[in-house]
Amino acid sequence: MKKTILSFALLGLLASCMDDNEANGPKAPEFTIEEPENGFSYNKMSWARIQPDMDNEVDVTYEWILEGSLISQSKDLMYTFAEPGEYHLKFTATNTIGSISSDMVLTIKDTTYTNNLTRLYEFLPAPGQFVNKLPAWEEGISADSVLKKAEATLKNGSLISLGSFGGFATMGFDYTVINREGNDFIVLGNAFNNWSEPAIVMVAQDTNGNGLPDDEWFELYGSAHGHEGVIKDYEVTYSRPSSEPEDPNEQDYIAWEDNQGQTGFVPKNSFHRQSYFPGWTGDEITFRGTYIPSNIFDQSGNGSYWVNPAYEWGYVDNWPNNSEAGQMDISWARDQDGNAVELQGIDFVKVYNCNLAAGGWLGEVSTEIAGFTDLNLEGN
Structure with a gap:
């Protein structure tokens, strides 16, 4: 069974401040990210793939921040970790109306590989x-x-x-x-x-x-x-x-x-x-x-x-x-x-x-x- 993570912080206009006409106009981004049953866990030197499900993608920009550093500006993340450990990752989607963010903890496991083609x-x-x-x-x-x-x-x-x-x-x-x-x-x-x-x-x-x-x-x-x-x-x-x-x-x-x-x-x-x-x-x-x-x-x-x-x-x-x-x-x-x-x-x-x-x-x-x-x- 999977659980869904969705944490966000509006940095623009709040939807609650809109009147009915404004509510039908532009909206801040919305997304969900599904967490696997065993959590965000990957082997080192293999791709960690995370794909947010966006409800609104019009004029949206993206940022993936890993331990304080920008690693990607694509909607979908494809990233590989050289070393095992626990890593903090933040995803933010932004448009002219506002932003939402989601924080995740990734566990990267140590693994032994074949040093040759397989x-x-x-x-x-x-x-x-x-x-x-x-x-x-x-x-x-x-x-x-x-x-x-x-x-x-x-x-x-x-x-x-x-x-x-x-x-x-x-x-x-x-x-x-x-x-x-x-x-x-x-x-x-x-x-x-x-x-x-x-x-x-x-x-x-x-x-x-x-x-x-x-x-x-x-x-x-x-x-x-x-x-x-x-x-x-x-x-x-x-x-x-x-x-x-x-x-x-x-x-x-x-x-x-x-x-x-x-x-x-x-x-x-x-x-x-x-x-x-x-x-x-x-x-x-x-x-x-x-x-x-x-x-x-x-x-x-x-x-x-x-x-x-x-x-x-x-x-x-x-x-x-x-x-x-x-x-x-x-x-x-x-x-x-x-x-x-x-x-x-x-x-x-x-x-x-x-x-x-x-x-x-x-x-x-x-x-x-x-x-x-x-x-x-x-x-x-």
Whole structure:
């Protein structure tokens, strides 16, 4: 059974002072807030959602005051607490006639969480030399089975490959990753000195509360987003070859075409003989995202030693996992128009390869990932 809280203080004209005509005119805001049976109780690092039922919303402004500090000016509150404890919260609705307020006490419980992803929602690699190997696929294995294998692989800290440009994976957690001061998390990869296979990170909040990554996505802008040649809304379509080539080093292997009028191929090499096209998909796959030109070049001058130096910061599989330059900050989030946004926390992370490049005998630049680490949970 629920009980209803409604406490208010009129700061404008009192309704009792109105005559009958005035009573039919503008009114001060009215609302109710239902308190759950167990009180306003939430786990730390999960969303506290409170939705006042407003009787009058015309020209109304809102304030949520937590321990004396303004935390929101939206009607509905969505807020997450980093630490357990008891917190005092006040909601005020105001219009030109007056204001009403409600005071609440919130209990935030301590909870232990998994410092890794707990669910992989999506996994679709673009063609690449580790596709159908990381994780393994063979004829008859369904897309759902591949997704489950990829999820188990990441939970165990092992690698999955996203292939060439656009290949992606979407992960979620058993808590909300909070945006604290400084860098917040790492998506683990296998980059090493002078060999980067960078991927862009996108983040989302579970705004609608359904536990699925179907809310608005925001892109974390790293150092290379301002480089010459970056293309937003880039699109590449890969086509499955009609047969596997006889030449194990076939350069014109998997054809691609982009929305800039360019065409090319994902090459094959003798180190990996399986098909490079994801076996559980159709004969064409299209990927979209932000394209960033690769730094790849032949350092030897004779094709024997290719390098792909890392961008300065802000990408996955770009720097070694123990490098601060490989860490991500939720505060880098931008919306579709490139405007900075303030996110208190995130519930979903999507990673996709932002390069379309190859280096001779080394093959294509293909992102690999191996799990997730929340820097704020380390040591907790």
